[in-house]
Amino acid sequence: MDRHLSGPQLARLVAIAPGARPYYRVLAQAVRSLLLDGRLSPRMRVPAERHLADALGVSRTTVTAAYDLLREQGYLESRQGAGSWTVLPDAASMGANNPWITSGDDGMLPLHAAAPLAISTLPSAIAFAGEQYPRYTLGMGYDPLGIAPLRQAIAARYTAQGLATRPAQILVTTGAQQAIHLVTTELLSRGDPIVLESPTYPHAVDLARLRGARIIPVGIPDGGWDLELLTSAMRQSAARLAYLIPDFQNPTGHLMDDATRAGVVGAARRYGTTLLVDETWRELAIDEVPDTAPLAAFDTDGRVISIGSASKLWWGGLRIGWIRTTAAMVRRLAVLRAAVDIASPLFEQLVVTRLFEDIEDARAERRRTHGASRDALVAALRARMPDWGFAVPKGGGSLWVRLESPSATALTDAASCHGVRLAPGPWFGADGTLEGRLRLPFTQSPQVLAEAVDRIAEARVRGAYGARPAQPLTPAL
Template sequence: MTIAPTAHRHLSPAATARLLGTWHAGGPAYAALADALRAAILAGTIAPLTRLPSERELAPVLGVSRTTTAAAYRRLRDLGFAISRVGSGTVALLPRFAETPAGGDVAVPDAAAALGDPLRRNAAAGPAAPPGARRPLLLNQATAPAAPEVGPAFERALAALPEHLAHGGYAPYGIAPLREAVAERYRARGVPTTPDQVLVTTGAQNAISLAVRTVLRRTETAVVQSPTYFHALDTLREIGARTVGVPAGHDGLDVDLLESTVRRTRARLVFLIPDHHNPTGTSLTPVERAAVRELAERTGVTVLADETLTDLALSGPPDTNPPFDGDGSSPHLITVGSTSKTFWGGLRIGWIRAHPDVVARLVRTRQSTDIATAVMEQLVAADLIARRDEILPGRLDWFRQRRDSLVAALRDALPWDVPVPDGGQFVWARLGRPVAHAFAAAAAAEGVMVNSGPTFTPDGSSRDRVRLTFPHTADALEEAVPRLVRAWARIR
């Protein structure tokens, strides 16, 4: 006898409708609804062990019959994404063969689609993909394989480890070699920096969370670019902050609008991605950077800048933009960096560069959740940062080849507007219709995970956009595009 697990939370019909967005753009309604729910579970938008609305409650909110919601739930159960029991309702599950989200910019694969789902297709989708092509393709995952130099760096770090073993191993600010390496990196970019302005963290997401929890309190306001990094939005929501967006993208940042928004909302924090923005790939101009720094000084708002993608300049020479910090002396500017995108996400090494007084506040906040970062990984990161100029050219060539391959294939196969990003790891494609949610669900049914545009916004906008990542093998990118074409046919 199968026992339904205990639900940890309950999703209302209205909240479900908001999460799914425009989920039905063609084909059988029950299949489209099941695909949308499945994609939301795989992406983490609907957490496992969430009790879904009843079939009767959900039907009128979505404007469908109860027969449709019942068939969609039955499909979810058949695929292992839900379980139902009288009296307990229907609970969302992550099948045992699907991986759990691993943090960073990662979402789980659609393992059911990878194994094949004969029920999922309709006439518009065309013939099924051959059985050998059913592996999950994670075009929503923005982590690349390790740079070749990472392995040797671990060997050198292991040789250097004994001198650290005589100490307790807890360094709340980070070990001295890494703090100095990070400080030197900022000095090389023109920002005077000393090690006491550097705090080592367990990845960039940890750094963002630490800064947010230090600066903001529940119900206070943060202003963000819209779209922006979705895990930063998650962090702001978790602490109960109010989040307000200002447009970001190829038209640049309207600093006047940013200032009026900060003043009108009495915002305490501004979160920006100044270089190779996630997801649009754009960068702030020197004039925009200077204007944001002046805004911070005039208003006293704290500006948190995520520079995780700064090294990944794919068009033109690296470091063409001035450092966001200016001269690095302002107590209102906090920058975040990481080894994840440049070298390898598995290192889980990030850092914060800020005024020494701000660093001391951040360390006090840190003590409640994360005492220190692993020493071995810090030694590896210090080694790699010191060798950055040797490593980066080959690394950028690898990213550039993948970017060009994906952009060319998408432009040839689909009627989308596909810009070439100047840097970063993402293609921010315009679909021409507000069907991002429906397309992401259809792509998941084809075994390709992509991110719908509204995921990256505080207000559910960008419904005509999807984000696709390109740090994948050439075979994976070649295999993904025909599946995306079939997904596009499903919603036409």
């Protein structure tokens, strides 16, 4: 550690306004902001307490209190005889005081999004990408299909799961959402029917509407998919496309068994339906679950198109996804995506390539962290909202909660006044229903979830939601 700041240098950087109180907290906040904004690097030695106190014209006790607070928050480390230096804390341990978990600049806790914190191996993968990046400057700098090492890693993962796959069958995309967009754009025309689960991933509904498709919703019972309902929906609508989430379904958390998977693919073959299968949550088992094959393992004629994403297993900020389909369809989709962004960012592809090498370690870490968060959320809800019902999923990232009345939108409005963003049930439906449901993700730390549940409970007591029973809302026509 050879970089350091003198007392006068740090005093100029913090630029604390005269009269700021309490001074030690303002000083700690200023140093933290410098670090989070990138103006102060991690592993930089800060001046001794007395040197900074002299430069600021305050007492040494004040600087000591500021340094103690920074150490408590995880932004400063010290060792006897070696001084103190800046660090970035582990995001999962920061609780509700983590400035990066909030929605924008308003301090809202983001329980509207099931986006996980970064995996612990991400920094080393970023360092690997930085080492590899210069080699790629000798070439064109982008590949519309995705860089070869990443496509090989994705194909190898499918093969290891029992679905033989060649790199030519993989198209790397800028997130799973772009993958859904490309497939729906290629296969759906205005007025075409598309089968969607209800509830389902909200952006799939948005994209179906964007294409002008005719949405055929199929409800998912509390116990999981009803094969007869899915089959009859495909037969009666002559659906061109069906979008399914068989692995820890978003938002219900259900896991489709192999018998149902085989039945769905068989029905799609009989009725001429292409299956767009979202496997974004596939790697996120928490408890022991039966081994299930990828849905495409039951495919015999190339009608199952699978998509995946780096965002749920490794980090929400990695906007890298992929499509597994036939080599011919990969080429068609690559031509289509050229009108959007030509290729996904090289650096992020290199990061994900490295992360695939330790995928089992990542899955084990998520089992620990998501398991602890899920259990904390379940305990908090049972203690504070015992009249809410839910099944505890064995994986995925959220609880699908049944409220005591059809009042999800009213509760969402009340909770926002108490600093929590929520995802009401109607977001996940295509027809204005699901007002009695709420999705609560457990992708944040246990501390954040406990704080969020406390705020939601306060909203029920103090807000308009808690003042009187909410009335059912009439869906928009």
